[in-house]
Amino acid sequence: MKILIVDDESDICELIGFIVQDIFPSDTDTLLAYSGNEAIKILKENDDIEICICDHNMADGMGPDVLKYLIEVKSKTKFVLCSTVIPSDKPNDYPAGFVYTNIQKPEIGIGIEHLFHLVEKSMLEKLKCMSDEFFPVKVHVLSLMEALPADIYIRMSDNKFIKCINQSEEFSSADKEKYTQKFVAELYMKKGEHSPSVNEIILDTVQKIMERRNLPLTEKLNIAHSQLVVLIKFTGITPELAESSKKNIQQSVALIMKNPLAADFWKEMNFLGEYPSTLYTLHSLLASIVVKKLHWSSEATMYKLSLSAFLQDISLDSIPLMEICDNQEFIEKQSRFTPAEVKKYLEHPQRAIEVLASFKEIPPDVDRLLLEQHEMPDGTGFPRKLNANQLGPLTCVFIITGIFARHILKDKSSFDVGAFAILLEGKGYSRGNFKESFEVIKSMRKI
Ligand SMILES: [Fe+2]
DSSP states (O other): OEEEEEOSSHHHHHHHHHHHHHHSOTTOEEEEESSHHHHHHHHHHOTTEEEEEEOSOOSSSOHHHHHHHHHHTTOOOEEEEEESSOGGGOTTTSOTTSOOEEEETTOHHHHHHHHHHHHHHHHHHHHHHHTTTEEEEEHHHHHTOSSOSSOEEEEEETTEEEEEEOTTSOOOHHHHHHHHHTTOOEEEEETTSSSSOHHHHHHHHHHHHHHOSSSOHHHHHHHHHHHHHHHHHHHOOOHHHHHHHHHHHHHHHHHHHHSOOOTTGGGGOOOOSOHHHHHHHHHHHHHHHHHHHTTOOOHHHHHHHHHHHHHTTTTOOOHHHHTOOSHHHHHHHGGGSOHHHHHHHHHHHHHHHHHHTTSSSOOTTHHHHHHTTTOOTBSOSSSSOOBTTTSOHHHHHHHHHHHHHHHHHHHGGGOOHHHHHHHHHHTTTTSGGGHHHHHHHHHGGGO
């Protein structure tokens, strides 16, 4: 996103730029202009500026001149007045309906935070609107369909989709290669063109992928997770998606329980695929090894752990945030994230519980596992600050295997269980109710 900041006082202009960089997502670009006329020149050269934060009183072209230009060219740039003047004081200069919002000087920080929430909300609404018409399908899922059950579209911009493959054609390996090389992870099916519904077609395909005999278990889990999560992020958690996710996790658990896994199975895994899906797969499988060794293994226990692994980071979009192992690491890295990202991170256990509420017949403990996912053995985690003696043994399995999975994904072939056990011990993950799961992990280095 590009944001233009216009103020004739250069230090204020730079200060606004600094606050915007701090609050908006890290891929936001800021451009600075020190007069209204300079701003108009920049706007003429850049038709992709989404927001213009503009002062009122400036020597060379005032705020109203900038807004007048935007209205004349029917620009999509949102005009935000940043001044001691408010738009309703000067209705002729700032006609109603043309000012997106205003930032009241000197409360610039509060104003920009408010602006960010407005933008975020409108982006979510736009996505929701769009999802009324199109559904995303992972390229990997398309490649596993025999004949395409619907026309396939590619997304060119926010709301522009072009048909790229016809219904009943095959999605060939050359097609898969072509889109993967272009970093296109999802294509789309259009709603309303088919019966059964597109959602049903996609969910049915995921089901068939799970039943395939010739696909490794890790790949099945990975593909199903990535498709279900992309749908949940796109349309929100609908009752239909909650039911399909639940069925899929139960199916995954049945497969996990049937397949004996070697304690160091991850050495055989190739870690292709998106991080959240690989993390879910690895976390579920490691948890199954620990509970099997502890003889707590029942499908009901594994379902709790897998459902929690599925939902733990569902509200996060940033992979660097998902990669964080525990609160100690989060505190060390906190300055790399914007205040909005920090807020999102601190709230994500609670957000996961809100998504969980859409699932029917939730087994006991899952809300606790989600809420306590980032507690620490010494009681310095969040949000409840429980320590190793206060956290339940199942929560400890969930936390420790989550850290285990993240370390394997970080170190890949250089991962060493012995060194990892020493690190865990140093951080206190061998104490209290962590002890039993810690001993299982430690024993893996002897194999
Ligand atoms: Fe998390």
